[in-house]
Amino acid sequence: MNTHHTPFARKLGAFVALSDIELALLDQLHSRRRSFAARRDMVHEGQVERSAYIVASGWVCSYKLLPSGARQIVDFQIPGDFLGLRSVLFRTADHNIEPITRVQASEVQARDLLDAFNTAPRLAAAVLWAASRDEAMVVEHLVDLGRRDAKQRMAHFLLELGARLKLVGLGTNEGYACPLTQYLLADALGLSAVHVNRVLRDLREEGLVSFQQGKVIFENFAGLVALCDFDRTYLDHEGPLMR
Amino acid sequence: MNTHHTPFARKLGAFVALSDIELALLDQLHSRRRSFAARRDMVHEGQVERSAYIVASGWVCSYKLLPSGARQIVDFQIPGDFLGLRSVLFRTADHNIEPITRVQASEVQARDLLDAFNTAPRLAAAVLWAASRDEAMVVEHLVDLGRRDAKQRMAHFLLELGARLKLVGLGTNEGYACPLTQYLLADALGLSAVHVNRVLRDLREEGLVSFQQGKVIFENFAGLVALCDFDRTYLDHEGPLMR
DNA sequence: AGGCTGGGCTGACGCAGATCAGCATCATCT
């Protein structure tokens, strides 16, 4: 695997055999690099937004706030992920986006993408694939919230995150570094922070996963997969347009 | 409003000013009409799928099954809605699709769509808009499951459904006909059927909505909106590509 | 140093909603 490419190129390249020319085109999208401080909203709901981003380093979350003050995190973005692709299409952003750590991201105008597609049409299919994968993840998240209990949710979440990170070279089947706090986990999983803490302790004491000092370590990968029926096909399925 | 067009054309036409030619093109997509019996899966997870559908009449639901036997309904499709657009892109369907009533739907090959787009490029933007709206609904559903209690969920759900039905001429601010059973509601809202029943009773006794004999009737629309902070902008927002 | 803040952690208690069990109604089938 080519490790000197950006996480974005690496992710797409893992499922679509891309030529060197195509890979180079993808890397070129990263010319307009910007940096964002942790904890300061990049985009807030209702804001008029004209460009999307590709995350180069750091972690981001997209969330919705309810008037009650409750927050629901819809998704986390890690290096290689698109950010705000939809708010380019719609006139305004429909949710908030906040960096969790310091973030480096490349601004991508709609025009840049279209130019790249014209030069290398297969890239369009690849990007479409990435967008579909993101949607499949949201659906899986919905199933989590609707029909899995706290322990299964957590297990599923940690496994999915691991699979995504592995794809961009930031994780292995042993574990990965993870900057998320228990509060962030709570807001993503629809739980209270208190309960997140308890669930993590349970999982640790059962020898399944540990999550301490910013590191997720899989102690019993198979056991964890069994606990929540994790099926990763939705993450790395290749489509008919890819061949 | 033109009522002699299909629900699909009507829905798109409500937010994108479409010419008669464009409307006619949309209606032409409905040539390959098929009929499906209630309760028999149209598509099941993992099935290889090559065509999408546009619902002409009847109700459909897309859901995921867990090995535990639990079911999570991701979304309902009503007349005018696309069905399985994503499973055309991916090689296989990633969830099951089941008609709730008898359903008439038009089969749409990827080729038909592309042809229509070539003739009338504005249609592509309109269809993209519809797809984005569907995704926004899934996100809103996710917030429901993660951060709203049972009563708010139900209120939000009934209001959203009402707004969607109104768009295709199947509902008003007074109410609408709805073939969903309490079991279906439960599987969509992440509740038990027993609790759905109680919540419906509560809402009825508080004079907010009633849902009986297949009819949803809004007794106090404003009160219901206030209860769950319903904000319908995500349903009928027009995008920058529409002008 | 001392205070402040953010994060992890824990016990006691309460409640929303699940589960269990059962009844009533209606449509369809035999």
Add this chain to the structure above:
DNA sequence: AGATGATGCTGATCTGCGTCAGCCCAGCCT
């Protein structure tokens, strides 16, 4: 007419998770 199966409805009880309240530690201010 009786049997069967959906669907709606209800009370009693149980439980997963939230809420409240508080402690501890580490890092960062002043």
